[in-house]
Amino acid sequence: MASLKDLRNRIASVKATQKITKAMQMVAAAKLRRAQEAAEAARPYSERMGAVLANITQAIGGGGDAPALMTGTGKDDVHLLIVCTAERGLCGGFNSQIARLARDHIRRLLADGKQVKIICVGKKGFDILRRDYASLILERVDLREVKTLGFVNADAIARKVIHLFNEGDFDICTLFYSQFKSVISQIPTAQQIIPAAQASAAAATGNGATAVYEYEPEPGEILSDLIPRNIAVQIFRALLENAAGEMGAKMSAMDNATRNAGDMINRLSITYNRQRQAQITKELIEIISGAEAL
Amino acid sequence: MAEAFKFELVSPERLLVSEQVESVVIPGAEGEMTVMAQHAPVMTTIKPGVVTVKAAGGKEDRYVVFGGFADILPSGCTLLAESAVHVNDIDRADLARRIQDAREDAADAKDDVARSRAEQFLAQLTTLEGALLPA
Numbered sequence: 001m002a003s004l005k006d007l008r009n010r011i012a013s014v015k016a017t018q019k020i021t022k023a024m025q026m027v028a029a030a031k032l033r034r035a036q037e038a039a040e041a042a043r044p045y046s047e048r049m050g051a052v053l054a055n056i057t058q059a060i061g062g063g064g065d066a067p068a069l070m071t072g073t074g075k076d077d078v079h080l081l082i083v084c085t086a087e088r089g090l091c092g093g094f095n096s097q098i099a100r101l102a103r104d105h106i107r108r109l110l111a112d113g114k115q116v117k118i119i120c121v122g123k124k125g126f127d128i129l130r131r132d133y134a135s136l137i138l139e140r141v142d143l144r145e146v147k148t149l150g151f152v153n154a155d156a157i158a159r160k161v162i163h164l165f166n167e168g169d170f171d172i173c174t175l176f177y178s179q180f181k182s183v184i185s186q187i188p189t190a191q192q193i194i195p196a197a198q199a200s201a202a203a204a205t206g207n208g209a210t211a212v213y214e215y216e217p218e219p220g221e222i223l224s225d226l227i228p229r230n231i232a233v234q235i236f237r238a239l240l241e242n243a244a245g246e247m248g249a250k251m252s253a254m255d256n257a258t259r260n261a262g263d264m265i266n267r268l269s270i271t272y273n274r275q276r277q278a279q280i281t282k283e284l285i286e287i288i289s290g291a292e293a294l
Numbered sequence: 295m296a297e298a299f300k301f302e303l304v305s306p307e308r309l310l311v312s313e314q315v316e317s318v319v320i321p322g323a324e325g326e327m328t329v330m331a332q333h334a335p336v337m338t339t340i341k342p343g344v345v346t347v348k349a350a351g352g353k354e355d356r357y358v359v360f361g362g363f364a365d366i367l368p369s370g371c372t373l374l375a376e377s378a379v380h381v382n383d384i385d386r387a388d389l390a391r392r393i394q395d396a397r398e399d400a401a402d403a404k405d406d407v408a409r410s411r412a413e414q415f416l417a418q419l420t421t422l423e424g425a426l427l428p429a
Contacts, residue, residue: 041308048304048372052365056337151306151377216324216338225339226363229376236306 018261025254032247072195080170085125094249154236177238186245300370
């Protein structure tokens with residue numbers, strides 16, 4: 001049985017932990033708001049980009065002058081997975097959810113005899129995937145130093161991916177990230193970004209009534225400029241959604257931790273008070289029985 | 295007074311401008327163009343340069359953009375810029391860095407097509423810098 005002093009120390013230590021988790025929760029809440037704002041501010045761009053892309057795809061009509069990034073290489077032997085996770089832990093199942101989705105995907109691809117390559121964005125996903133698939137990881141993008149996520153970060157990743165594609169290092173590229181639905185719900189998502197044909201074809205059928213455009217320069221040329229940019233935009237969106245999701249997950253994880261600490265403090269205090277009372281009673285009995293013996 | 299139309303300037307990070315304007319001068323890839331209301335539908339890439347926005351009230355604003363697209367319809371004009379800043383907020387160090395990068399790209403280019411493209415981009419940037427410096 002723990003002594004009174006032990007219990008007192010224990011309560012003090014749990015209280016200190018509670019203060020930390022509480023502070024982390026509040027920091028996450030503040031950051032979440034900012035991340036959400038950033039994600040919302042970026043939305044118009046990707047929406048308009050989608051509209052323009054749909055438009056131009058229709059104009060070209062899948063003709064021969066569509067760039068390879070759009071139509072693909074015609075094979076699906078080598079898959080590149082971009083796995084975006086958080087840089088830091090302590091956010092519940094956030095990172096492991098994304099990693100699990102990616103791992104299932106990898107397993108399926110490997111079982112089909114495909115070749116898999118991985119680019120990890122964020123430290124946590126890298127840590128998890130390194131255990132099983134260290135040999136498949138091409139590289140790891142570190143965003144730890146980045147304070148506010150800018151388009152340049154996404155653009156750098158996109159450039160790398162496009163460079164790899166042009167070298168013929170992969171045929172299909174899939175992006176793994178967590179879609180931010182609400183503070184308590186983030187959905188791990190796999191999205192194919194190269195070739196982009198299927199994705200934009202769906203969008204094109206959505207808005208049938210489009211004006212007849214004049215293109216300057218030729219549609220093919222615009223498209224070859226637009227597609228790489230669209231990939232960067234997709235990655236940027238994934239990173240922003242991830243940032244918001246991470247903060248949401250962290251907030252609810254820390255909220256849970258704070259509540260658990262509170263429960264623990266309650267339980268420990270009850271034990272502490274009972275034990276103190278027992279000791280007082282014991283001492284009283286000793287005094288009384290001593291007095292009676294006289 | 296000229297008819298007003300809706301103009302939007304969007305960068306990946308945020309929506310910079312969304313307002314009724316009289317005219318917009320866009321640095322198109324094949325030459326500058328002034329867009330006014332009821333313009334025929336045009337889609338064009340833009341080169342690094344200055345976008346001049348003349349608001350419906352007659353106030354003029356200038357933005358520096360680094361490449362992107364313009365989607366012009368009779369009813370409005372949307373400019374998707376890779377990166378855009380108000381001309382007053384331009385960071386000269388950033389511009390210098392971009393020029394430096396472009397210079398390196400031009401030097402590293404493997405084939406003639408890539409090199410001529412990089413050099414063209416570099417030339418556009420230096421022109422832009424020249425245009426901005428006295429301002």
